[in-house]
Amino acid sequence: MGDMDGLEVTECARCPELVESRSRIVNGTGPADADMLFVGEGPGEQEDAEGEPFVGRSGSILDDKLREKGLVRADVRITNCVRCRPPGNRDPTGEELEHCRGYLETEIELVDPDVVVTLGKVPSEHLLGRDVAVTNEAGSVERATLGGSERDVLVCVHPAATLYDRSQEETFDAAIETAATMAGEGGSGGQSQLGDF
């Protein structure tokens, strides 16, 4: 079924269509003790090719925004709801999301971040367990039981949304600003690198 070694899923064949479409399993990236955990939907073409989340166009938008807020990609953890690229980049099905849920729960439990940031509708609805109007709710924080504890979940638009709509850029900017504040950017007790700007 599935094998997990710490934070890494090394073998999994639970979703037949994804086993067919993927080149590899794309695990989360970043420090195992990061203060901030970003959760996207699933690997796209570039992520599937490189084996790392958010390394394509959406990834550079995220990286740029993190830098603007005094954060660096290397200091945050980035993962996805599903670890295998869906065919044609379709949304993962409910069943696929459920198949991968345990891996995400384990990752959240082990990383134990101060804030979980959901990038877009699919991760927001998956982790909050309800319908989410992401554009309206972006920047809001809700408590949810994840990885065995009650945690702060910050809703955020998907980075790619900023490409089509200027107002989404402002929404994205404000949400990442909130995330930086929640993880203690510039404050004490956070990761040392977070206050270096």
Ligand code: URA
């Ligand atoms: N979009 C996502 O949701 N995840 C990625 O890893 C890349 C793009």
